[in-house]
Amino acid sequence: MIAKRFETILLGLAATLLLALMAVTGIDVVGRYLLNAPLSGAFEMTELMLGALVFVALPLVSRAGAHVEVDLLVGALPRAVQRALGLFAATVSALVLCWFAWTLFGLMLDQWHEGARSVSLGVPLAPFAALGGVACLASALFGLLREFSHD
Known part of the structure; x- marks a missing residue:
């Protein structure tokens, strides 16, 4: 039930x-x-x-399976092929999201070491990159769990 608690925290934060x-x-x-x-x-x-807000909402959208999908031909394919395509898409999406997370964590480290801050208010930027990285990892995990837990 950790995922449910995490979802509740994200909903409150959003x-x-x-x-x-x-x-x-x-x-x-x-x-x-x-x-x-x-x-x-x-x-x-x-x-x-x-x-x-975009990064906080990303895992929520992944958990709900509410991403935009275009399925022009998928409905005409056999159920087993549909399932295989869904698993393939979830895996590719998770890999891309993990790459985004890796990049954002690298950016966070750079910003942390440089002391990067916003121009007008001087808000530290590293926590925002960290939030993005965590959100991408959570989205990847939620997307995989959702797709691989189907019957």
Whole structure:
């Protein structure tokens, strides 16, 4: 049930990020147009939170099997071939996601050693790369578990 607990944490984090994005945008719009005082760093906050939201949602989409699929011919193939193609696609997707994770962890290490920070607010960037790497690994695992656990 670790996967279920992880899913609950991701759902809570996604909801929190979405709420924070709405708050930042709302405060910025009210400040900009009604008070002539925009929220300082709002654009950068939005960029960082939106990136984090995409990575937090990725494992949830993989777990639910809700990725966009185009299956023009698959329905006409025998069930065994459909199953083999599904397993092949899940394996290739997992390998690509693991490569993304490897790349993001490398980026995280570089950013950590260089002390990379965002331009306006000075937010450390390494944790965002780490989040992306963990999300890609979780997505790969969830996708494989989902496909290989079918009857």
